[in-house]
Amino acid sequence: MSEPLKALVVDDEPDVQLLFSQRFRRETRKGLVQLTFAQSGQEALDALKTEAADVVLVLSDINMPGMTGLELLREIKSDYPELRVMMVTAYDDATMQEEAFSHGAEGYLTKPIDFTELKRDVFALEA
């Protein structure tokens, strides 16, 4: 079995963790995916140093108290240039998108999350 794809999901909404866990239940069980969760930018950065040290992908919300998603993006890109970061957010305007991409985001997904699309694009998985 090949290495599972490890990802860190950052969102201040606690239910996001539940949602992702359920959505990726099969994949997790088959060992294709391994997910870690953080509820703030600071928590995410801490995790990247410890339990999420070997993630290859970060999915982050933008609208969070404390460190915003964009700030987090900047931090990550400065410390871990190889790390793919995708924004998953409710903001649907072009300005935000541009800002995200200019800071090095690899992708920009809007809520409500279409998991089929997510799985297909991001994880290159059969959804």
Add this chain to the structure above:
Amino acid sequence: MHRSGVQLRTLLCVTMLCLSALGASAQDLVRFEHISVDEGLTQNEVSAALQDSMGFLWIGTPDGLNRYDGYEFAVFQFDPTDPTSISDNRITSLLETSNGTLWVGTADGLNRYDPEMVAFTAYRSERRDEASLLSNRVSALQEDAAGRMWIGHADPDDPSVGGVSILDPHSGQIDRYPLSAEGDEAVPVYALAIGQDGVMWVGTAAGLYRWDQSNNSFSLLQHDPNDPNSLAGNDVRELLLDADGQLWIGFWGQGLDCYNPISGEVQHHEPGPTGVELTSGYITAIAQTRDGLLWVGTANPDGAQSASLHRYDFKTFARFAHDPNIATTLGSGTVRAIVEDHAHVLWVGTDLGGLSLFDQITKPIPHFFPIDGVPSGLSSPIVTSFLEEGKETIWVGTAEGLERFDRFNGIFRHFRHRSGSSNSLSDDYVTALVAWGSDSMWVGTRNGLNLFRRSTGTFQRYLYESGSENQTGEGSIRALYADHARNQLWIGAGHGLERMDVTSGQITHVHGDSDNTSEFSSDEIVGLYTSEARPNTLWVGTENGLNSVDLETGAIAKYEANARSPSALSHRHVTAITTLPADSNAVWVGTLAGGLNRLDLGTGKFTRFTRRNSALPGNTIYGIQPDDDGFLWIATNRGLVCFNPILPDEVRIYDVDSGVQSRQFNVGASYRTPRGEIALGGVNGFNIFSPTGFRDSPYTPKVVLTGYRVDGRPQLVAPEAIMRAEQIVLSHDQNDVAFDFVGLHFARPDRNRYRVRLDESSGDSSEWRDLGTQRTATYANLRPGRYTFYIQAANSDGVWSEVSASVQMQIRPPWWQTWWFRIFALVSTVAIAVFVYKRRIRLIAERNRELEGLVAERTGELEQQTTALESKNDQLEATLGQLRTAQTRLVQAEKLASLGRVTAGVAHEIKNPLNFVNNFAQLSEELTEELRTELASSSDRSVGDVLDELNPILGDLALNAAKIAEHGKRADGIVKSMLLHARGTSGDPEPTSLHTLLDETIDLIVHSGGGDGVPVNIERDYDERIGDVSIVRQAIGRVVLNLLENAVYAIHTYASPEADYVPTITLRTGDLGQNFQIVVEDNGPGIPEDVRVHLFEPFFTTKPTGDGTGLGLSLAHDIIHSHHGEITASSEPEQGTSFTIVLPKIVESIEGAD
């Protein structure tokens, strides 16, 4: 029993005693018990008896058929209204065929018994029907090798009735054989016997017929006066084929013949001297017991002597007859039936005395007692002492004289006090006997001591005379001990102990003075004892403790009783003392109320055995004697006990029904002969027996289940039906079951014991539950399941049957506990759950769609309203002051802009909850699909496995549904607050929670991000003393919102020179008594003085053109003033800004609100 020479002779001579018309005082070894109408038998006239293979005893009388189980009689009688009842009450014969069927012959028909239906099928004779029985009168029954029933017919009142009918029970075919050549006169048939060779013998009034199977022909044997080797007579009444194949033929008047079928030799037995030959030639019954002895009943129609029962040991005929004076003799009347049952009990039915039975295994204990009218018998029933003179002679002391018992002849010779004869016994009440020398015997009485010399037959008296030293003390003598070595006689009396020097005759009152009790425990001497092992120690039992005297030193050891101390003597009144040869370091002591004690001579401590801690049945001990096997025979108030000191819980108890004289013995009346026989005296004569003659009956009872009761109601089934039934099936509410059973062993049925066990088939086997003599076992509240009920019984000797009777029982579970129902319930529950979840998801999804539609609708509506209002206002306000119009318009625009911002923000924020709702709903749909798949494939898996799969899925479903609900509610809340906002700021003041309002406003700002997407850090500083205030909610909310928006804007556009600048807005409240204040503070750039002046002016803004209407603060100002409040701003450049609102807590009315 050992057939030693003495015992056989005793047997014979005792038998001879039974012959004498005067009867005998001895009771011989055959002791009958009786069952008659008193016990429930229908009539005392017994005509037939049989024990069936189950163990029940069937007894036929002229008044119906009885079935006895040892406890009760079941009676079967003719009932004209019941066609399944027996055909007639006059039972003549009984037979159990090889397949276990019971056939009953009566004076009016043959019956076959069906035990499961408890019904009789009758076979009758129809005169015109050649295929029916020859006659209704049945006199004999037998089964042949082919399984056919042979029925002999005879009528004592009608000699023309006779012949044999042969019935095939399977085909129903009946063949008739009148056995006569002359017309239709049949020959009366009285007896039938079948040999091993299949030959049927038919005893008739005209000779003996032999039926040859091979050619189906009859050949006749008759009496030939010229041939001594022919039959003795022609009137054959009884037939028996014995174990050696000899045919015994009983005639009516000509005695008994023994015929050898092979050789043809005949041996005649005719009446002769009693005890040698039969007493009569009229034979009424013949039977052979398993020990090979032949039993023959004879009648005396001429009444010369009473009818008899004979026992033939192939040498002589021993006779047993009824003796009206002795209850344990044969019942009265003529013997009609003799049956030996499985337990070797012999049953003899007579025509006047009911049933007499005697247990051939357990011989009764020889018992001697006075019999009226027998002068050579025992004089008095009160026996106190014994002394053996020789093997054939034993002296017996009684309350009415001294007896010399000649055991060989069974004669008692009496020695009495004769006033006027000074060398006769001093007193009739003899209390103690002890041998002295080879010729003499000391006799203690209630009044004086005697020395009896056998050679002269005279008594030398030693009487009490006051003042004389050489006389015995006053009072009755209780015990004597002869110390031959020292030539002394010890005398124990009621006033103490004395010692007599025999040579001189001097008597020393050793410790006898009633004043001086300090050395002995008591004056009241009960017994004296010395063991062979320690001849120098005299044990003295008194009414207050045990003592021992060293005969050499005179030293006394005293043992006092202490009931509470377990190592002391258990009771003060010592009644018996003995030792066991094998246990020489111990002395066994019996007491009057404290049971048995064992004194360990080494430690000086007692061990006690009472009713409580051992199997001893009573605590009153009268006498103890050891036997050669190490057992103690103890006379107690509850019977004679054979006690094993090593196993105190295994005793054998013999009571009055075994021949023990009574339950009251005399203290000290126990004796052991040199050969080991034990004699015990009481108030009803005495017993003398050899302990080795006792044997447990190895025959165990057959256990039969007689019935069972469910919830207390008896289930009417015959025992045979239950025993043959596969199992008893009950429903779940019939779970109180009681079983009734009997152990069929007729020796002493009231002493049969039972134990039961109920095993559940799914569990381990349970323990045996001992029921004692109880014949019922009850089980209440049984759980549903399969059970097996086992019963074992022990006979009166305590020997348990190895085979148990058992019956299977099943209690069905109630329908709600059956497995199929459970599965059904589970599946339907799961299906319902799934259905409910799906429905909910659908409803929630619908509702969410509704909400989205509503949101869109409202947005659309509001936009429409905007346009409508705009044009309306254009129209309506056109002519009013342009400023007012413009102002109003702009105010509206401001509101709308604010609303629009909020709406945008809200719509943006609803995306989050909707994200969850949609995703969780989708997930739930997938899970449901999975659930369906699982259930579809669940049919070949166990419920447990399926549930293991389903449970997590159902869990997730539940969770998702909850999440959907939660986020749906959230969206709902957001829409609600947005709607609230849309409703405008007009209204009446209402009590409002200030801080809640402020929180909501903050939420709006935070979630809308002030419109820029950058999050804001808003800190709260609430004064909790402020509770509810009376304001127009929306209005004040709008104001605070505006201030916050401004603050946010200010911060966002501020590039702070500070390195770690954290843009912060603080929302603070304060309680000012009647008023309260709200402060919105930020650490932004601050407002310069020149701007601050114009802050609340309409249209004044510092934002770039197109961004904001400039009316926000002006509107805020108006609203606050209409609330009778104040709004002020203070700021310094680079130091932030703060707006302060002061409002009264209670506002009565609003002035000119927009």
